[in-house]
Amino acid sequence: MKILKFGGKSLANGKGIHTVVDIIHDKVKNGEKITVVLSARGNSTDELEEILEKASKNENYKDQLNAFKNYQIEDFENTNFDSEFNTLDKLFEGVSLLGDYSKRIKDQVLSQGEVISAKLVTQLLQKKNIKANFTDARELIKTDEQFGEAQPLNDLSKKNVITHFQKYNGSTVNVVTGFIASNTKKETTTLGRNGSNYTASLLANYLEAEELQSYTHVNGIYTANPDLVPGAKKIEQLSFNEANELAYFGANILHAKTIIPLIEKNIPLRILNTFDRDSEGTVITSEVREKGIKSLSVLENVALINLQGRGLLGKVGVDARIFRALAHKNINVSFISQGSSERGIGFVVNADKSKEAKDVLEQEFEADFQKHDVSAISIEDEVSVVSIVGQDLSTFHKPYNALIKNQITPLLFNNTVNGKNVSLVVRKAQLHRALNVIHGEIFEISKKVNLAIFGHGLVGGTLIDQMLQSAKQIEKRKNIVLNIFTVANSKKVVFDKDGIDTDWKAKIDKEGKSYTIEDIIKFADEHHLENLIAIDNTASVDFTKNYIPLVTHGFDLVSSNKVANTLSFDFYKELRAKLDKNQKQYLYETNVGAGLPLIDTIKLLHLSGENITRIKGIFSGSLSYLFNTFSSEERQFSEVLQEAIDKGFTEPDPREDLCGNDVARKLLILARELDLSNEFEDVSIQNLIPEYLRTGETSSFLKRLPELNEVYQKVKEEQKPGCVLRYIGDLWGDLSQQKGNLDVKLVSVPKSSALGQVKGSDSIFEIYTESYGDQPIVIQGAGAGAAVTARGVFGDILRLADRE
Numbered sequence: 011m012k013i014l015k016f017g018g019k020s021l022a023n024g025k026g027i028h029t030v031v032d033i034i035h036d037k038v039k040n041g042e043k044i045t046v047v048l049s050a051r052g053n054s055t056d057e058l059e060e061i062l063e064k065a066s067k068n069e070n071y072k073d074q075l076n077a078f079k080n081y082q083i084e085d086f087e088n089t090n091f092d093s094e095f096n097t098l099d100k101l102f103e104g105v106s107l108l109g110d111y112s113k114r115i116k117d118q119v120l121s122q123g124e125v126i127s128a129k130l131v132t133q134l135l136q137k138k139n140i141k142a143n144f145t146d147a148r149e150l151i152k153t154d155e156q157f158g159e160a161q162p163l164n165d166l167s168k169k170n171v172i173t174h175f176q177k178y179n180g181s182t183v184n185v186v187t188g189f190i191a192s193n194t195k196k197e198t199t200t201l202g203r204n205g206s207n208y209t210a211s212l213l214a215n216y217l218e219a220e221e222l223q224s225y226t227h228v229n230g231i232y233t234a235n236p237d238l239v240p241g242a243k244k245i246e247q248l249s250f251n252e253a254n255e256l257a258y259f260g261a262n263i264l265h266a267k268t269i270i271p272l273i274e275k276n277i278p279l280r281i282l283n284t285f286d287r288d289s290e291g292t293v294i295t296s297e298v299r300e301k302g303i304k305s306l307s308v309l310e311n312v313a314l315i316n317l318q319g320r321g322l323l324g325k326v327g328v329d330a331r332i333f334r335a336l337a338h339k340n341i342n343v344s345f346i347s348q349g350s351s352e353r354g355i356g357f358v359v360n361a362d363k364s365k366e367a368k369d370v371l372e373q374e375f376e377a378d379f380q381k382h383d384v385s386a387i388s389i390e391d392e393v394s395v396v397s398i399v400g401q402d403l404s405t406f407h408k409p410y411n412a413l414i415k416n417q418i419t420p421l422l423f424n425n426t427v428n429g430k431n432v433s434l435v436v437r438k439a440q441l442h443r444a445l446n447v448i449h450g451e452i453f454e455i456s457k458k459v460n461l462a463i464f465g466h467g468l469v470g471g472t473l474i475d476q477m478l479q480s481a482k483q484i485e486k487r488k489n490i491v492l493n494i495f496t497v498a499n500s501k502k503v504v505f506d507k508d509g510i511d512t513d514w515k516a517k518i519d520k521e522g523k524s525y526t527i528e529d530i531i532k533f534a535d536e537h538h539l540e541n542l543i544a545i546d547n548t549a550s551v552d553f554t555k556n557y558i559p560l561v562t563h564g565f566d567l568v569s570s571n572k573v574a575n576t577l578s579f580d581f582y583k584e585l586r587a588k589l590d591k592n593q594k595q596y597l598y599e600t601n602v603g604a605g606l607p608l609i610d611t612i613k614l615l616h617l618s619g620e621n622i623t624r625i626k627g628i629f630s631g632s633l634s635y636l637f638n639t640f641s642s643e644e645r646q647f648s649e650v651l652q653e654a655i656d657k658g659f660t661e662p663d664p665r666e667d668l669c670g671n672d673v674a675r676k677l678l679i680l681a682r683e684l685d686l687s688n689e690f691e692d693v694s695i696q697n698l699i700p701e702y703l704r705t706g707e708t709s710s711f712l713k714r715l716p717e718l719n720e721v722y723q724k725v726k727e728e729q730k731p732g733c734v735l736r737y738i739g740d741l742w743g744d745l746s747q748q749k750g751n752l753d754v755k756l757v758s759v760p761k762s763s764a765l766g767q768v769k770g771s772d773s774i775f776e777i778y779t780e781s782y783g784d785q786p787i788v789i790q791g792a793g794a795g796a797a798v799t800a801r802g803v804f805g806d807i808l809r810l811a812d813r814e
C-alpha cells in the first residue's frame with residue numbers, strides 16, 4: 011500500500027484537480043494499492059480563516075463566503091455540498107452574533123475545507139469508474155482536546171484505521187480528509203500546521219505502508235531555492251536526519267512531526283510534483299547514501315538581537331535569564347552565538363517578535379544597565395539566516411572564503427556539534443548573492459566568474475573572441491564558466507547578466523549606452539553577480555581612476571594597460587593597500603613582454619630571495635620588429651614602421667612606442683616589482699621622434715612617417731660594420747637601494763650578439779642575478795601582437811578564476 015498525499019495547490023481549480031484525479035486513476039489501473047490523503051483545495055483554509063475573522067468582527071463576511079462556495083462548485087456539475095455549506099453558514103452566523111469564536115469552533119469551520127475536497131475527489135474518481143470511498147478522518151484519528159494543535163491518541167487511532175481498512179481493502183481507494191480528527195467526545199479537532207502531511211504519515215505508520223508520496227508543485231527538494239539560485243539542483247535522496255535539518259529551515263513537509271511516524275516504521279517519503287509526472291522527485295529514507303553537503307536553507311523574516319556588555323564576563327546565569335525572559339513571552343530563539351569572552355550574545359528571533367524581545371530583555375537587565383554591566387541591546391532587522399545542511403567545519407573554509415572574497419562578511423555563525431550544519435546570519439541585501447556564492451562553491455560543478463571588459467579594440471576584441479571560442483572547453487576542463495556580463499568602450503556599454511554572445515560588436519554599436527563606472531558596479535550588485543573581475547584593455551590614463559572604486563566594490567583586476575603601474579609611486583602603493591584591504595588581486599602579466607611569463611618569473615625570483623642585479627633587453631615588440639627588419643632589409647624606415655602598426659604591435663598611438671614611453675613604462679614596472687620606488691621621471695629615455703613631430707594628432711603624425719626616413723637611414727649607415735640597431739631597456743645599479751638606474755635607448759650591437767640575433771617582433775629579457783652570475787636567465791619570444799597579448803590576459807583571468 012502506498013499513501014498519496016495531495017496539497018492545496020495540486021487540488022486547485024483548473025489543471026490541478028483534474029491532474030490529481032488522473033494520477034490516482036492511472037495508479038489504480040496499474041494495479042497499485044493506494045490510499046489518498048487530501049488537503050483543502052487551493053487557498054480554502056486561509057479563506058475560511060479570513061471569513062471567520064470577519065464574522066467575529068461583525069464585518070460583512072458573506073460576499074467572501076459566497077465566493078468560497080462558488081469556487082468549490084464552479085467547475086463541477088452535479089456536486090452537492092449543501093451539508094458542508096449549511097454547517098459553515100450556521101457556524102459563521104453564530105460567530106457573528108457572539109462577536110468571538112473559540113479554537114473549537116475554528117476547527118469545525120476549517121475542517122469543512124478538507125471534507126469538501128475529499129468528497130469532490132471521491133465523486134470525480136467514481137465518475138471514472140474507480141471504486142473510491144470518502145473517508146472522514148474524524149471517524150478514525152482520535153486526539154486529545156487541544157483544539158488547533160491536537161495530539162493523536164495513537165493506540166485508539168491505529169485500531170480505528172486498521173479496522174476501517176480491513177473493511178475497505180482490495181481495490182477500493184480510500185480518499186481521506188487530511189488535517190482533521192476528533193476527540194473522544196466526537197468533537198472536531200485539527201492537527202495544527204502541516205496537518206495533512208501528518209495525517210498521511212500517521213496512516214502510513216498504522217498501515218505500515220510501502221511509501222508515502224507527497225505531491226506538491228515542485229519536483230522535489232533542491233540544493234537551494236531555485237527562484238534565488240538558478241544553478242540549484244534537485245536532490246535525489248536524503249536521509250531523515252538531513253531532512254529534519256531542512257525542515258527546521260523552512261521545508262514544512264519535512265517537519266519532525268511528519269517524519270517521526272515514518273522513521274518508526276522505516277517508510278520512505280517521496281516528494282513529487284503533481285504537474286510533472288515524469289519526475290522521480292526526492293526520496294527520503296533512513297539510509298545516508300551519499301555523504302556531503304546536501305542543501306542550503308534560508309530563514310527569512312527574522313531579526314538579530316545583540317546583547318552587549320563588558321560586565322557579562324564570568325557572570326553566572328546570563329543566558330538562562332535571556333531564555334527565561336523570552337520564553338515567558340513565548341518568543342522562540344532560532345539561532346544563538348556567544349563569544350567566548352561572553353561580552354556579546356547574538357541571537358535570532360522572528361522579526362515580528364524582535365521589538366517585544368528587546369523590551370523584555372531591557373526589563374530583565376535593567377539593573378545590569380545601571381551597573382554598566384550591560385551596555386546595549388540592539389536589533390538588526392534586515393537579516394536572514396542561511397544554513398548549510400550537511401556542512402562540517404573541516405571544509406567550511408571554502409564557502410566562507412568565497413563569501414569573504416565576494417565581500418560578504420557574515421554577522422554571526424554557528425554550527426551543530428553532532429549534526430552537520432553550519433548556519434550564518436547575513437544581511438538581507440546580501441542574501442541573494444551569498445546563496446549563489448555558497449552554492450557555487452559547494453554544489454556547482456562549474457564556478458561562475460563574472461567579467462567586465464573595458465576596451466574592445468585590438469587586444470580587448472581579440473580577448474572576447476578567444477573567450478567565447480574557448481568557453482565550452484574551459485567549462486569542461488576547468489569547471490569554470492566565464493560570463494562576460496558587460497563590455498564597454500570609452501563612450502558606450504552593453505550589459506547582459508547571462509553573458510554576451512558572438513553578436514556583441516553589433517550590440518554595442520546598436521544598443522550601447524553611455525555609462526559611468528557606478529553603473530557597472532550597480533548592475534553587478536543588482537544582479538547579485540559573484541566572483542567579479544574587471545579587465546582593462548584600454549591605454550587610458552582616465553580609466554585607471556576606476557581601479558580603486560572597482561576594487562572596493564569587490565572586483566579583482568586584470569590589465570593589459572600599463573598606465574596604472576606607472577603613475578606616481580604613491581598611487582602604486584595606495585592601489586596595493588586597497589587590494590590588500592579588500593582581499594582582491596591585480597594581475598598584469600601582459601604589461602611587460604605581452605604573453606611572455608616575465609612578471610611572474612621576476613616576482614618569484616625576488617620573493618624567493620634571489621638577488622636580481624640587472625635586467626636588460628629589447629622590451630618593445632613593435633620597436634623590435636621595426637629595427638630588426640630595418641637593419642636586415644633594404645627598405646624605408648616608414649614602410650617598416652607602418653607594417654608594425656598594421657600588425658597591431660604598436661600602442662593605439664604609435665608615438666608612445668617611438669618616444670620611448672612604452673619601454674620606459676615596462677622598465678619601471680619591472681623595477682617596482684623589485685621593490686624599487688622609482689618614478690617615471692627617473693627613467694632616462696631616448697626619444698626616437700624628432701621634436702617637430704612630437705605634438706599634434708596621431709592621424710597627422712601617421713601621414714608624416716616618411717619624414718623619419720632620412721634620419722634613420724643615416725643612423726643605420728653610420729654603424730660599425732656587422733652591427734645592427736636595437737632599442738633597449740636597461741635596469742642597473744645597486745638594486746638593493748631604494749632606486750635603480752633606468753635607461754631606455756637606441757644602441758648598435760654586433761649582429762652576432764644575443765640582442766643582435768633577435769628576429770621578428772620578439773622581445774628578449776636578460777635577467778642577471780647573484781646566483782646565476784654572468785649567465786643571465788633569458789626569456790625570449792613574441793613581445794607584441796593582439797593574439798599573444800589577449801592570450802596573456804586570458805591567462806591572468808583564468809589564474810584568478812582558478813583560485814580556491
Ligand SMILES: NC(=O)C1=CN([C@@H]2O[C@H](COP(=O)(O)OP(=O)(O)OC[C@H]3O[C@@H](n4cnc5c(N)ncnc54)[C@H](OP(=O)(O)O)[C@@H]3O)[C@@H](O)[C@H]2O)C=CC1
Nearest residue numbers: 465466467468469499500548549550570571662794795799
Ligand atoms: N598590442 C600589443 O601587442 C599589446 C598591447 N598592450 C596594451 O593593450 C592595451 C590595448 O591596446 P589595443 O587593443 O591595441 O588598443 P585599441 O586602441 O585597439 O583599443 C582600446 C580600447 O579601449 C577603449 N577605451 C579607451 N579609453 C577608454 C576608457 N576611458 N574607458 C573605456 N574604454 C576605453 C577604446 O574605446 P574607443 O574606441 O571608444 O576609444 C578601445 O575599445 C593598451 O594599453 C596596450 O598598451 C599590452 C601588451 C601588448
Ligand SMILES: N[C@@H](CC=O)C(=O)O
Nearest residue numbers: 630631632660661794
Ligand atoms: N606597443 C607595445 C605592445 C606591448 O606592450 C610593444 O610594441 O611592445
